Amino acid sequence: xxxxxxxxxxxxxxxxxxxxxxxxxxxxxxxxxxxxxxxxxxxxxxxxxxxxxxxxxxxxxxxxxxxxxxxxxxxxxxxxxxxxxxxxxxxxxxxxxxxxxxxxxxxxxxxxxxxxxxxxxxxxxxxxxxxxxxxxxxxxxxxxxxxxxxxxxxxxxxxxxxxxxxxxxxxxxxxxxxxxxxxxxxxxxxxxxxxxxxxxxxxxxxxxxxxxxxxxxxxxxxxxxxxxxxxxxxxxxxxxxxxxxxxxxxxxxxxxxxxxxxxxxxxxxxxxxxxxxxxxxxxxxxxxxxxxxxxxxxxxxxxxxxxxxxxxxxxxxxxxxxxxxxxxxxxxxxxxxxxxxxxxxxxxxxxxxxxxxxxxxxxxxxxxxxxxxxxxxxxxxxxxxxxxxxxxxxxxxxxxxxxxxxxxxxxxxxxxxxxxxxxxxxxxxxxxxxxxxxxxxxx
Amino acid sequence: xxxxxxxxxxxxxxxxxxxxxxxxxxxxxxxxxxxxxxxxxxxxxxxxxxxxxxxxxxxxxxxxxxxxxxxxxxxxxxxxxxxxxxxxxxxxxxxxxxxxxxxxxxxxxxxxxxxxxxxxxxxxxxxxxxxxxxxxxxxxxxxxxxxxxxxxxxxxxxxxxxxxxxxxxxxxxxxxxxxxxxxxxxxxxxxxxxxxxxxxxxxxxxxxxxxxxxxxxxxxxxxxxxxxxxxxxxxxxxxxxxxxxxxxxxxxxxxxxxxxxxxxxxxxxxxxxxxxxxxxxxxxxxxxxxxxxxxxxxxxxxxxxxxxxxxxxxxxxxxxxxxxxxxxxxxxxxxxxxxxxxxxxxxxxxxxxxxxxxxxxxxxxxxxxxxxxxxxxxxxxxxxxxxxxxxxxxxxxxxxxxxxxxxxxxxxxxxxxxxxxxxxxxxxxxxxxxxxxxxxxxxxxxxxxxxxxxxxxxxxxxxxxxxxxxxxxxxxxxxxxxxxxxxxxxxxxxxxxxxxxxxxxxxxxxxxxxxxxxxxxxxxxxxxxxxxxxxxxxx
Numbered sequence: 001x002x003x004x005x006x007x008x009x010x011x012x013x014x015x016x017x018x019x020x021x022x023x024x025x026x027x028x029x030x031x032x033x034x035x036x037x038x039x040x041x042x043x044x045x046x047x048x049x050x051x052x053x054x055x056x057x058x059x060x061x062x063x064x065x066x067x068x069x070x071x072x073x074x075x076x077x078x079x080x081x082x083x084x085x086x087x088x089x090x091x092x093x094x095x096x097x098x099x100x101x102x103x104x105x106x107x108x109x110x111x112x113x114x115x116x117x118x119x120x121x122x123x124x125x126x127x128x129x130x131x132x133x134x135x136x137x138x139x140x141x142x143x144x145x146x147x148x149x150x151x152x153x154x155x156x157x158x159x160x161x162x163x164x165x166x167x168x169x170x171x172x173x174x175x176x177x178x179x180x181x182x183x184x185x186x187x188x189x190x191x192x193x194x195x196x197x198x199x200x201x202x203x204x205x206x207x208x209x210x211x212x213x214x215x216x217x218x219x220x221x222x223x224x225x226x227x228x229x230x231x232x233x234x235x236x237x238x239x240x241x242x243x244x245x246x247x248x249x250x251x252x253x254x255x256x257x258x259x260x261x262x263x264x265x266x267x268x269x270x271x272x273x274x275x276x277x278x279x280x281x282x283x284x285x286x287x288x289x290x291x292x293x294x295x296x297x298x299x300x301x302x303x304x305x306x307x308x309x310x311x312x313x314x315x316x317x318x319x320x321x322x323x324x325x326x327x328x329x330x331x332x333x334x335x336x337x338x339x340x341x342x343x344x345x346x347x348x349x350x351x352x353x354x355x356x357x358x359x360x361x362x363x364x365x366x367x368x369x370x371x372x373x374x375x376x377x378x379x380x381x382x383x384x385x386x387x388x389x390x391x392x393x394x395x396x397x398x399x400x401x402x403x404x405x406x407x408x409x410x411x412x413x414x415x416x417x418x419x420x421x422x423x424x425x426x427x428x429x430x431x432x433x434x435x436x437x438x439x440x441x442x443x
Numbered sequence: 444x445x446x447x448x449x450x451x452x453x454x455x456x457x458x459x460x461x462x463x464x465x466x467x468x469x470x471x472x473x474x475x476x477x478x479x480x481x482x483x484x485x486x487x488x489x490x491x492x493x494x495x496x497x498x499x500x501x502x503x504x505x506x507x508x509x510x511x512x513x514x515x516x517x518x519x520x521x522x523x524x525x526x527x528x529x530x531x532x533x534x535x536x537x538x539x540x541x542x543x544x545x546x547x548x549x550x551x552x553x554x555x556x557x558x559x560x561x562x563x564x565x566x567x568x569x570x571x572x573x574x575x576x577x578x579x580x581x582x583x584x585x586x587x588x589x590x591x592x593x594x595x596x597x598x599x600x601x602x603x604x605x606x607x608x609x610x611x612x613x614x615x616x617x618x619x620x621x622x623x624x625x626x627x628x629x630x631x632x633x634x635x636x637x638x639x640x641x642x643x644x645x646x647x648x649x650x651x652x653x654x655x656x657x658x659x660x661x662x663x664x665x666x667x668x669x670x671x672x673x674x675x676x677x678x679x680x681x682x683x684x685x686x687x688x689x690x691x692x693x694x695x696x697x698x699x700x701x702x703x704x705x706x707x708x709x710x711x712x713x714x715x716x717x718x719x720x721x722x723x724x725x726x727x728x729x730x731x732x733x734x735x736x737x738x739x740x741x742x743x744x745x746x747x748x749x750x751x752x753x754x755x756x757x758x759x760x761x762x763x764x765x766x767x768x769x770x771x772x773x774x775x776x777x778x779x780x781x782x783x784x785x786x787x788x789x790x791x792x793x794x795x796x797x798x799x800x801x802x803x804x805x806x807x808x809x810x811x812x813x814x815x816x817x818x819x820x821x822x823x824x825x826x827x828x829x830x831x832x833x834x835x836x837x838x839x840x841x842x843x844x845x846x847x848x849x850x851x852x853x854x855x856x857x858x859x860x861x862x863x864x865x866x867x868x869x870x871x872x873x874x875x876x877x878x879x880x881x882x883x884x885x886x887x888x889x890x891x892x893x894x895x896x897x898x899x900x901x902x903x904x905x906x907x908x909x910x911x912x913x914x915x916x917x918x919x920x921x922x923x924x925x926x927x928x929x930x931x932x933x934x935x936x937x938x939x940x941x942x943x944x945x946x947x948x949x950x951x952x953x954x955x956x957x958x959x960x961x962x963x964x965x966x967x968x969x970x971x972x973x974x975x976x977x978x979x980x981x982x
Binding site: 040042043047049052056058059061191195292293296297319322330377378379380381384405407408409411436437440 | 606607911
């Protein structure tokens with residue numbers, strides 16, 4: 001029986017394993033050095049804040065693995081021998097595979113800052129990172145977080161829930177400036193400040209200063225300001241966690257290089273998820289996409305290929321979501337931080353300054369290209385249909401109510417949004433009523 | 444703000460202390476007149492009991508425990524003596540008449556059903572206490588302090604918890620919400636309360652008296668333990684509804700739902716029935732549907748409604764229409780939530796007082812399987828009991844298939860009505876979560892669930908591929924539904940147990956879940972998970 005060995009029990013590895021089991025009878029082994037069972041690392045913050053226990057973050061009960069004959073192995077893989085098709089484990093034994101899946105994930109970026117390896121200097125990615133945060137929290141009065149992205153905000157929220165003050169250093173002139181357009185960045189920046197975070201823009205980390213015991217006691221910024229702190233969060237993105245793969249014959253760049261079938265340069269070795277980098281992305285998206293759902297989609301795809309139904313990875317329209325303290329964010333299609341030459345946009349913001357909708361469309365054809373929404377939930381399927389179907393901005397505005405996904409009784413803003421659109425564009429149409437037939441139409 | 448909160452806590456604890464402390468004060472003196480009236484009202488025929496009680500009880504002073512246990516002791520002694528006589532006479536011929544007469548002298552004092560009806564009126568009539576003398580003051584010192592204190596404790600969170608949003612911080616780090624010491628103490632308190640309420644009201648004559656003035660001004664009758672319970676229920680729900688308003692002020696679904704369910708409790712389950720009594724009509728809760736309201740078809744209830752003119756007849760018809768037509772039709776359009784989390788009193792308490800315990804529900808597959816057996820068995824039990832009751836009512840026979848109808852009713856009343864619904868259902872909030880009764884025991888929920896599962900427009904829609912499997916939805920599902928298992932597959936949630944509280948949707952950080960009523964077509968997604976644009980359907 002063919003033995004498929006999967007390194008990494010995150011969403012990518014586990015999805016692959018589950019779908020291989022659905023499709024075949026192969027022997028499956030999943031190796032992880034992190035935890036015994038699959039858990040949702042997106043929920044690490046909730047464990048720290050007391051919203052959940054570790055147990056609650058496991059999407060499957062512990063009996064699930066045995067029942068589905070997925071062997072779980074708690075071990076650290078030291079190296080890969082692609083000729084002999086074996087893995088060397090940290091307990092000194094070798095494990096043979098017929099097919100190898102690398103789903104090893106990422107690690108927080110460190111950009112060579114002096115002091116970056118001190119105690120109480122870390123990112124938030126693994127379960128061990130969470131344990132370390134727990135360990136240092138009781139002795140932390142102020143934490144400095146470096147890098148304005150999603151994990152940074154999560155870390156800030158976590159510390160604030162324990163009454164720990166947070167200083168947030170952001171290189172750009174607004175929050176998440178590399179991704180969010182100016183007004184959205186400002187909206188979120190205001191919200192973060194409302195939560196009493198000491199948010200500092202255009203401030204870069206120079207150095208982390210150690211106390212006598214090798215623990216961070218302050219940071220020094222590029223302009224020479226020293227900020228006393230007992231914890232430094234490094235949240236300036238993540239990069240593939242592939243040190244041991246680099247020593248093997250498997251070809252890597254920033255990540256493990258794969259083609260559209262998630263195959264590496266070595267036969268029977270595959271890579272997916274955070275650690276996989278496309279030579280050229282099959283649908284023109286970024287070559288490295290470190291988000292939850294792409295790991296899941298790749299896992300579903302790869303399982304087909306491994307089970308002799310060779311399937312190319314086709315993730316379709318880009319989408320994503322996040323939550324910044326109390327404000328939810330969803331995006332569908334592409335809204336870049338700066339408009340491209342061919343793009344025009346429509347931006348509406350509620351008077352509260354905490355809700356907005358941003359639509360980007362093609363100047364020439366008026367076709368919708370992307371949606372950013374803050375504080376309004378939108379329907380994935382409807383947005384996808386609009387963007388993939390090349391609907392015009394006018395059509396989208398007219399049918400905006402179809403996309404609302406907020407809970408019942410929530411205040412709806414479509415009339416207001418369309419009024420503003422009409423004002424800006426000299427038009428005078430009214431939004432159509434929500435229509436179930438349109439919403440649930442088969443694509 | 445913290446200061447106000449602490450003051451509130453102190454006031455609330457003081458109120459509870461007075462309330463509980465009142466159990467232990469006052470003395471009970473049975474006067475000759477009280478005694479005679481009680482013997483008369485109860486129709487006591489046992490001369491053994493009357494003689495011994497005359498000597499040992501009348502004119503003496505007791506506390507509640509002493510008096511109650513004395514009466515029970517004497518009653519049991521007399522019952523034993525009578526039964527001995529019966530045994531002796533059964534050996535002889537021609538003693539049937541004497542035996543029957545002797546049977547009528549036996550006083551039944553089983554703690555689970557008949558004890559309280561026997562002793563409570565005597566204790567209530569013979570108490571002397573400060574509470575009895577100063578009922579308004581007692582009300583203010585107990586209910587007044589507890590309510591004001593509770594509100595003062597809760598409302599500062601409006602500021603303290605920061606901007607509006609989901610704030611479940613430290614819920615899993617507190618002993619009272621994680622089955623720790625705090626939770627166990629709370630559960631013991633709740634369970635004790637229910638035992639006293641259901642089985643030993645004679646011990647809580649003073650607490651009941653604290654609500655006497657309110658009862659007199661509403662129905663004109665002195666307060667019973669059920670009146671006190673109703674008032675506590677409404678007060679607790681009101682205070683904890685304010686907590687919901689603070690916690691979910693950004694979520695209009697929760698705000699409206701909380702308001703509506705509180706309204707139905709206060710108006711329909713409390714004020715209207717009490718006022719009906721004032722106008723000599725039957726006590727009737729218009730929203731309490733059979734089979735949750737399992738006594739609806741009991742002979743005494745049917746007789747009482749039939750003897751109450753047009754209004755009584757309307758109540759009888761409405762009760763049947765409610766269960767047979769209104770409920771399934773509305774469940775078709777809105778899901779069972781319209782009843783379970785918008786109208787029902789049990790649900791109302793679960794969604795207010797019970798909210799801090801919702802995450803304690805068990806999410807395992809094993810318990811889901813258990814749930815499906817037990818809740819439908821209770822429904823069958825309710826159907827059988829009601830069937831037997833109606834058979835007896837119309838045929839006049841007291842038993843069916845050799846089983847006494849009254850016995851079936853008592854079993855149901857004790858095991859389901861009292862132990863399951865009250866003691867376990869509410870008493871175990873801090874252990875089993877806030878919907879143990881609704882999930883495992885409520886026959887009405889079972890009925891509503893069958894309709895919701897097979898013929899309804901209601902579902903929780905999953906928003907495409909946005910789920911990140913974080914597990915907030917499953918964690919906070921009070922019915923123990925593993926919401927995430929559906930959401931991460933892109934499957935809509937269609938489950939008979941879902942009461943539509945809306946909290947999964949509220950706690951989702953990615954906007955994945957929406958409760959909605961939409962066309963039935965496509966409601967259940969059998970083959971979920973679509974890979975990107977090419978839509979490869981996976982089995």
